[in-house]
Amino acid sequence: QLQLQESGPGLVKPSETLETLSLTCIVSGDSISSSAYYWGWIRQPPGKSLEWIGTVYYSGSTYYNPSLKSRVAISIDASKNQFSLTLSSVTAADTAVYFCARHPSRFYFDYWGQGTLVTVSS
């Protein structure tokens, strides 16, 4: 059974982290590269709807939400069976639950991590 698990700091203090949020999604139950799948990040501010952040292919190709593109980087590490999100110049508006998910053919999100709340506050 495929499982995804987000990891990273729950609190980001801009003054201490150069305003950068970094999260990792650990994939278990299948090889992140052998299945030729896409892998995505989605976020949900408290009480609000969902926002697609970006997607990475097992080859390393990336696809980003244009509204976040200047601040986002998503990478994949097949040796560790994980992929990562970096969001720079964060503000309180980036406070949200961040989810990682499998994104087959970039059509839909079928397997999700449980999500991790990231609060941006000084």
Place this chain on the structure above:
Amino acid sequence: DIRLTQSPSSLAASVGDRVTVTCRADQSVGAYLNWYQQRPGKAPKLLISLVSNLQSGVPSRFSGSGSETEFTLTISSLQPEDFAIYYCQQSYGTPQTFGQGTKVDIK
């Protein structure tokens, strides 16, 4: 960006009721429309992909239909575990976008 508008934003229904949620796109998304269920404190769960494809393990009381700009999610007989928020999502345009959600409450 393609805007998805769900209606109603919330509804109250009883166990056994037939419930319909509508998702309207401000431009055609073809058949690239998906539905998710989210229970409090949980990750969204994919119910229906590409308009009408029921995911494995999802009860047959859930169904989806529509095309181009108007889509519906129907729950034929509401069960206690169906009280949740439902979201539509389009994967036709970039960025992929979600509707604002429809909360299904107990009457």
